[in-house]
Amino acid sequence: MSIRMIKQTATIVALVLSCSMTMAQTPAPSPKKPAPQVRVSQRPSAPQVVTIVHRLNGLKMFRMLLRSEQQVQAVTSLESGFNLMDDVHTNVIAGLAMDDGETIAAWLPEANLEFAPPGFPASFGESQFPDFKFRLSDPPDVSVIGPDGKQLPAKYVGFDATTGLSILLLDEKSSLPANAVRDEPVGVGENVLLFGPEPVANTHSLLDNNLYVRIASIEGRIQNVLPAPTGEVARLRVSAPRLSQANIGGVALNEAGETVGIVDGLLGSEATVLPTASIRRAAQRVLKRRSSVPRAWLGVRGEAVAALQLSQFLNHGWAAERAVTLAGDHRGILLTSIAPGSPAAQAALRAGDVILKVDDKEIQNADDFTWYLDQAGAATSVRFTVARPNQIDVEALNVKLSGILDPAAGFGFRNSFPLTKGLSLLEHGAETIALRPVVASQLGTTAGLLVVYVEPATPAATAGLQAGDVIQLIDSKPIAALNRTTSLKLPMTLQVMRKKQKLTVTLSPPAKK
Amino acid sequence: MNTLTTIDELAFAPGLQQETLEDTTSDHALLEATRSGDQDAFAELVSRYRNQITSYIYRMTSDYDGAVDLAQETFVRVYRARDRYQRSYAFSTYIYRIATNLAISELRKRKRRKLVSLTGFFQANDGGEAKELNPPDGRPLQDSELVDAERRNAVQRAIGTLPEKYRAPLILRDVDGRSYDEIAVILETSEGTVKSRISRARGFLREKMRAYL
Amino acid sequence: MKDKRCEPVRRELEELMLNEDFSSATGEHLKTCSDCRDFQRQQTRLRQIVGSLGTVTAPADFDFRLRARLAADSEAPGFRFWSVTVKGLATAAVLVVFGVGAVVVWQRTHEETPAVAVTPPQVTDPIRGHESSFSLDNPELTHVTTQTVAENASSPRKIHRSPIANRSKRPVSTIDFSSERASVVSNTRPVNNSAVFPIETSLQSVRVSLDDGRGKARTISFPTVSFGSQRVLMTANHFTPKGAW
Numbered sequence: 006m007s008i009r010m011i012k013q014t015a016t017i018v019a020l021v022l023s024c025s026m027t028m029a030q031t032p033a034p035s036p037k038k039p040a041p042q043v044r045v046s047q048r049p050s051a052p053q054v055v056t057i058v059h060r061l062n063g064l065k066m067f068r069m070l071l072r073s074e075q076q077v078q079a080v081t082s083l084e085s086g087f088n089l090m091d092d093v094h095t096n097v098i099a100g101l102a103m104d105d106g107e108t109i110a111a112w113l114p115e116a117n118l119e120f121a122p123p124g125f126p127a128s129f130g131e132s133q134f135p136d137f138k139f140r141l142s143d144p145p146d147v148s149v150i151g152p153d154g155k156q157l158p159a160k161y162v163g164f165d166a167t168t169g170l171s172i173l174l175l176d177e178k179s180s181l182p183a184n185a186v187r188d189e190p191v192g193v194g195e196n197v198l199l200f201g202p203e204p205v206a207n208t209h210s211l212l213d214n215n216l217y218v219r220i221a222s223i224e225g226r227i228q229n230v231l232p233a234p235t236g237e238v239a240r241l242r243v244s245a246p247r248l249s250q251a252n253i254g255g256v257a258l259n260e261a262g263e264t265v266g267i268v269d270g271l272l273g274s275e276a277t278v279l280p281t282a283s284i285r286r287a288a289q290r291v292l293k294r295r296s297s298v299p300r301a302w303l304g305v306r307g308e309a310v311a312a313l314q315l316s317q318f319l320n321h322g323w324a325a326e327r328a329v330t331l332a333g334d335h336r337g338i339l340l341t342s343i344a345p346g347s348p349a350a351q352a353a354l355r356a357g358d359v360i361l362k363v364d365d366k367e368i369q370n371a372d373d374f375t376w377y378l379d380q381a382g383a384a385t386s387v388r389f390t391v392a393r394p395n396q397i398d399v400e401a402l403n404v405k406l407s408g409i410l411d412p413a414a415g416f417g418f419r420n421s422f423p424l425t426k427g428l429s430l431l432e433h434g435a436e437t438i439a440l441r442p443v444v445a446s447q448l449g450t451t452a453g454l455l456v457v458y459v460e461p462a463t464p465a466a467t468a469g470l471q472a473g474d475v476i477q478l479i480d481s482k483p484i485a486a487l488n489r490t491t492s493l494k495l496p497m498t499l500q501v502m503r504k505k506q507k508l509t510v511t512l513s514p515p516a517k518k
Numbered sequence: 519m520n521t522l523t524t525i526d527e528l529a530f531a532p533g534l535q536q537e538t539l540e541d542t543t544s545d546h547a548l549l550e551a552t553r554s555g556d557q558d559a560f561a562e563l564v565s566r567y568r569n570q571i572t573s574y575i576y577r578m579t580s581d582y583d584g585a586v587d588l589a590q591e592t593f594v595r596v597y598r599a600r601d602r603y604q605r606s607y608a609f610s611t612y613i614y615r616i617a618t619n620l621a622i623s624e625l626r627k628r629k630r631r632k633l634v635s636l637t638g639f640f641q642a643n644d645g646g647e648a649k650e651l652n653p654p655d656g657r658p659l660q661d662s663e664l665v666d667a668e669r670r671n672a673v674q675r676a677i678g679t680l681p682e683k684y685r686a687p688l689i690l691r692d693v694d695g696r697s698y699d700e701i702a703v704i705l706e707t708s709e710g711t712v713k714s715r716i717s718r719a720r721g722f723l724r725e726k727m728r729a730y731l
Numbered sequence: 732m733k734d735k736r737c738e739p740v741r742r743e744l745e746e747l748m749l750n751e752d753f754s755s756a757t758g759e760h761l762k763t764c765s766d767c768r769d770f771q772r773q774q775t776r777l778r779q780i781v782g783s784l785g786t787v788t789a790p791a792d793f794d795f796r797l798r799a800r801l802a803a804d805s806e807a808p809g810f811r812f813w814s815v816t817v818k819g820l821a822t823a824a825v826l827v828v829f830g831v832g833a834v835v836v837w838q839r840t841h842e843e844t845p846a847v848a849v850t851p852p853q854v855t856d857p858i859r860g861h862e863s864s865f866s867l868d869n870p871e872l873t874h875v876t877t878q879t880v881a882e883n884a885s886s887p888r889k890i891h892r893s894p895i896a897n898r899s900k901r902p903v904s905t906i907d908f909s910s911e912r913a914s915v916v917s918n919t920r921p922v923n924n925s926a927v928f929p930i931e932t933s934l935q936s937v938r939v940s941l942d943d944g945r946g947k948a949r950t951i952s953f954p955t956v957s958f959g960s961q962r963v964l965m966t967a968n969h970f971t972p973k974g975a976w
Contacts, residue, residue, distance in 0.1 A: 056928075056930075058930055063937070066937070066939075066953055070939070070941065070951065077941045077942075078941075078942055079941065079942040080939055080940070080941055080942075081940040081941060081942050081948060082938075082939070082940040083937070083938075083939055083940075084937050084938050084939075092932070093937050093953055093955070094953050094954070094955060094956070094957065095930065095932045095955060095956045095957075096956075096957050096958075097930060097956060097957070097958050098958065098959055098960075099959075112960075114959070114960040150928060150930075152926065153926050154926035154927070154928030201958075201959060202958065203958065204791060204956075204958065205927050216791075216792075216795075216929065216930045216932050216956055217927050217928070217929055217930075218927070218928060218929075218930050219926065219927045219928070249959075250959055250960045251958040251959040251960075252959050253959040253960035254959050254960060255959065301976075302976070303976045304976075305975070305976055306974055306975045306976075307974060307975075307976070308974055341974075371974060374976060375976065378976055441942070561794070564793075564794060564797060565794070568789040568793050568794075569786055569787070569788045569789050570786060572787060572788070572789040572793075573785075573786040573787045573788075576787050577784065582787065583938075583950065583951075583952050585787075586789060586790060586793065586952075589789060589793075590793070590796060590797045590800055593797055594797070594800055594801060594804060597801060598804070666783070669780055669783075670780070670783060670784055673780050673781055673784065674784065677781075688781070692778050692781040692782055693781055693782065693784050695748070695782075698746075713745070713746060716745070717742075717745050720745070720774065720777060720778070723777055723781070724773055724774070724777055727777060727780070730776075730780065731772075731773045731776045731777055
């Protein structure tokens with residue numbers, strides 16, 4: 006043992022002794038904190054609630070930046086010691102162990118960082134279904150921790166775009182007692198508890214690098230049961246006094262300990278809860294496909310007629326009397342924009358059209374429309390009954406819906422598409438962010454474009470481009486020399502730095518079918 | 519669950535404002551213990567003061583992220599100087615003095631930056647505004663709350679326009695409710711100066727907040 | 732109508748706390764002087780608004796970011812001991828502290844730690860690579876999941892390369908805090924027999940400065956941890972934009 010070790014050991018022992026002496030002297034740290042002891046007569050138990058830890062590395066955080074509302078073009082500085090592949094952020098959220106003992110369903114808010122960015126051409130047409138497997142470019146770093154604190158090895162199976170749930174499978178069937186799932190309809194006024202992980206403040210947190218977590222619950226009450234047009238329960242609304250964003254993803258249990266649903270959003274002072282039937286269906290979809298399941302996508306923006314002012318109709322070319330009739334019926338969705346190349350565009354739907362029915366079912370509001378499209382599913386055909394401004398009669402239109410994994414991707418977060426302007430390789434499958442020289446040298450390279458995501462089955466992927474690569478030259482021109490108006494056409498040769506090695510990657514146009 | 523804060527969420531839980539209950543003997547004892555190597559004690563000190571200090575610096579600079587950074591710097595300095603710390607005044611006074619100096623340096627730095635670069639770091643205003651309007655739980659505000667939040671927003675903005683030397687006394691007095699002598703020790707000046715600066719500060723604010731008064 | 736008597740009155744009003752009563756002389760003056768009444772009203776109102784500015788809270792990762800700073804701080808030599816090299820020792824020290832406190836009950840983890848030692852814990856110094864034994868005559872300590880301590884120490888944090896495979900095998904030591912020692916200002920009910928478990932999080936939060944392509948710079952810092960759907964950035968973080976299909 007070296008002198009240094011002896012010294013350190015001695016210091017530790019001294020420290021420990023002084024710690025214990027300090028503890029003997031000073032009163033327990035809590036007394037002056039304003040927390041009264043919560044006397045709880047019966048503590049609830051929730052064996053089906055697990056903790057999910059979703060870790061994101063530097064690359065994924067850059068994706069988050071690029072996909073956020075921030076206008077981001079380049080990284081100008083980074084804290085020293087930042088490493089692209091290291092974990093930068095951890096999201097801790099609840100998960101539901103389903104009654105088969107091996108499936109876990111969880112609402113991971115950052116799951117979308119694991120797949121395609123917004124602005125990406127949603128090109129999943131019929132030829133790619135039903136066999137198309139949405140491969141995640143790299144497996145998400147997701148851990149499952151059981152209610153007893155034990156880590157349960159699990160694999161991420163896929164993302165269900167309809168519900169937003171992520172489905173995982175435990176490697177081994179767990180001994181988690183399968184708590185009954187409540188399948189009968191829940192009633193308004195029923196009390197529920199929303200369970201999820203919370204941090205435990207630890208006065209010793211300076212002594213180690215861990216965050217201490219436990220499962221806890223908040224009380225709530227069912228305010229509303231929202232029916233789907235088909236009669237089943239679409240959503241529950243639960244009011245809970247101390248609701249916060251931290252509760253999203255929480256598992257809702259009734260007083261008997263039966264699962265009622267998963268919290269998937271906050272609306273006003275209420276939580277919206279996905280009912281167990283929806284969770285089951287989502288799990289079935291994903292497990293059947295063994296990969297992520299897209300959501301039906303049409304490619305339109307619109308608003309329910311019932312919510313519109315007359316002027317909005319007139320703006321889209323409707324004559325006043327017809328507009329009044331339409332508005333009076335309170336039916337349908339007025340389309341306000343159509344995504345280029347989308348199923349809607351291909352079916353020749355136009356802004357100003359009003360979709361009145363889906364497969365002969367009337368649409369009263371936006372939620373109905375969503376429900377019917379979801380029911381139809383991705384890559385299926387539906388028949389719309391459409392009223393058009395310049396036609397007297399309504400028209401029946403068959404539309405082949407396509408699929409989308411991240412619904413925001415079809416439109417981006419802003420009300421316009423295409424999303425990204427400027428130098429972008431997005432259309433070829435690579436999401437990039439520019440690195441200024443200072444940052445680049447911190448990351449061991451020279452200035453260029455850092456690739457943060459590569460979509461499978463695109464020219465970028467086929468050429469072998471990888472997330473983490475730094476592109477320095479495009480067609481032998483340095484990145485800095487290219488300006489925004491340079492159009493990037495294939496074929497393209499990229500000079501790339503990967504793990505301190507120079508490589509050449511050639512992007513070729515996709516083979517025509 | 520706990521109302522945690524992230525970058526753009528605040529918990530205005532009234533309970534938190536009571537954190538200054540610890541009597542100074544106890545804080546001193548913790549710092550003494552830290553001096554002898556007890557990092558447990560230092561951790562306790564940090565947990566007692568981190569919200570207050572972050573909040574104070576935020577009120578001074580209107581920049582939350584920057585305030586967190588400077589709050590940590592405050593604790594780093596306390597730690598570094600633990601051997602030199604004298605018991606002559608209350609620990610809270612001591613730590614607030616460090617925090618005040620850091621906040622004022624930051625404000626001066628910003629002033630110089632503004633003169634040099636044409637591009638603003640819009641975090642400074644953006645970060646501040648959004649905070650007052652976004653309630654901790656992300657839910658949309660009720661009308662009355664909206665008005666309150668708007669008002670708080672406006673006053674925070676107004677404070678941001680005060681010359682530096684008026685901000686600290688105003689915040690320490692009207693936000694934190696400290697006594698004049700304590701403020702005088704924190705700011706290393708006389709009580710008379712403190713009083714007159716507060717008066718001037720309020721005068722400025724009265725003008726800016728005319729619409730709300 | 733401002734006269735000489737207004738000055739001392741206003742000074743008094745300025746200096747009093749809002750909940751304090753003013754003197755009878757001031758009270759008399761206010762009855763007659765409308766300017767001073769206005770002043771008092773506005774002053775009170777303003778101070779109420781300023782007073783309504785609440786305390787903002789520090790972010791959840793404040794403590795461990797601070798810790799990282801202290802560990803990296805060359806002028807804070809004390810903290811060098813608590814750097815990653817002796818994390819294992821630190822953990823052991825924590826265990827002893829708890830042992831002395833005799834408040835907490837340790838639970839063993841199961842299959843992952845087959846060799847729960849009855850001998851003093853072996854702690855590996857990850858950077859140096861050699862072992863130092865650290866024996867204490869504390870009976871509690873001998874039942875500690877030493878394997879955990881060793882494994883934790885052996886995943887060096889400085890070299891953040893944590894492949895997924897490794898992490899899934901790392902045992903998680905469990906502490907039962909049902910004695911409320913670590914409880915928080917909480918409106919929640921902890922679950923029956925709720926285990927408190929540690930989650931390893933990244934050491935340092937990251938600050939990034941960005942350019943929006945139009946000459947404006949912005950600094951964003953990522954917190955190391957978020958719960959539920961707490962917003963990490965100011966973004967819309969829902970999956971379905973409203974009114975889009």
